[in-house]
Amino acid sequence: MTPLRTIGSFSAALAVVFGAAYGIGAAVGPGSAAAGPSGHGHARSEAAESVDPTPAGLQVSQGGYTLDLETRSLTADRPGILRLTVRDAHGQPVTAYATEHTKRLHLIVASRELTAYRHLHPTxxxxGTWSTPVDLPAAGSYRVFADFRPAGAEEGLTLGAxxxxxxxxxxxAPPALSATTSVDGYTVTLxxxxxxxxxxxxxxxxERGGRPVTALQxxxxxxxxxxxxRAGDLxxxxxxxxxxxxxxxxxGPDVSFAATTPGAGTYRLFLDFEAAGTVHTAAFTVRTPH
Known part of the structure; x- marks a missing residue:
């Protein structure tokens, strides 16, 4: 843990981060090759992945679509409104989306340290403007991921800003490696x-109180x-x-997934599950063998 620094010092550090992010986003613009691997649960073909192996979420523009994040700054620990627009290759707002996992767009907000995380469903x-209330707990650099599939498109996209x-x-520092975590009275084991x-x-x-939870909703x-x-580039x-x-x-009590990684590294896993009418988020830090 380092001493507290003012946001002025932090902003200088952000200039380096944003410069790198801009370079990634500019590398592939609207009208480029087919989208790379998408986020949660979107079907991907092997052919599409071979065309563009870039991991999802690293680019602001991909596959003819651009994430226009209209809200560039918020204040820590204060309610705010996050606004964004997805634009097509002609710069026009996209207004028609396919439903994926019961929603038309999934919005993920995570801090660079991967200690803060929000899964939101904007209106x-x-x-064509999406908006949602959000309250982020600490100052710093965050990454916003828009996970969606435009109506009529065969593939989904995850764009980041x-x-x-x-x-x-x-x-x-990122949380330590662990296969077990506790949240809201629940114990979750990986x-x-x-x-x-x-x-x-x-x-x-x-589990809850040492007993398996068999009523996951x-x-x-x-x-x-x-x-x-993934820690580092997110x-x-x-x-x-x-x-x-x-x-x-x-x-319940088991929930299983298949995950495909873009390469070696340390990863932060965020599991959302619903029990007794409330959604809980359990977070884990894992590392791939090199």
């Missing part, structure tokens, strides 16, 4: 690990939703559940 205005959260900044550049199976077991079309981000992994949820039925 779409008629003119940087967000500054102002306030007094304290640098923090069985399985990630493989560098390959698909692997991950199973999460949910459907959430976003499954009994759990998983987002995985590459967004391709993850999908093994079992789809059935309306009105419960399941």
């Amino acid at each position: 779409l205005a008629a003119e 940087d967000l500054t959260v102002t306030g007094r900044y304290t640098a923090t 069985d399985g690990g990630l493989k560098a550049g390959a698909e692997s199976d991950l199973t999460f077991t949910v 459907p959430y976003l079309g499954a009994y759990g939703h998983l987002v995985a981000l 590459a967004y992994l391709h993850v999908h559940p093994h079992d789809e949820a059935t309306a009105g039925r419960t399941s």
Whole structure:
């Protein structure tokens, strides 16, 4: 942990981060090759992945679409509104989206240290602007991921852009490696690990008070939703559940996924699951073998 620094000092550091992010975003613009691996649960063909192996979420423009993040700055620990527009190759707002995992767009906001995480579902205005309330806990650099599939498109996309959260900044290290975590009175254990550049199976077991939770409720079309981000560049992994949820039925204590990593590294896993009518998020830090 380093001493507190003012946001002025932090802003200077951000200039380096944003410069790198701009270079990545500019490398592939609208009208470029087919999209790379998408985020949660979007079907991907091997042919598409061979055309553009760039991990999801690293680019602001891809496949003819651009993420226009209209909100560039928020204040730490204060309610704010996050606004964005997805634009097509002609710069026009996209207004028609396919439904993926019960939503037309999934919005993920994560701090660079991967200690803060939000999974949001914004509202779409008629003119094509998405907006959602958000309250972020600490100052720093954040990454915003828009995971969506335009209506009529065969493939989904995950586009990313940087967000500054102002306030007094304290640098923090990523959480330690662990296969077990606790959240809101629940204990979640991870069985399985990630493989560098390959698909692997991950199973999460949910317990409460030492007893298996067998009444997990459907959430976003499954009994759990998983987002995985790579430390450093914040590459967004391709993850999908093994079992789809059935309306009105419960399941548990196990929730399983298949995750495909873009390469070796340390990853932060965020598991959303619903129990007793409330969504909880369990976070893990894992590392692939080199």
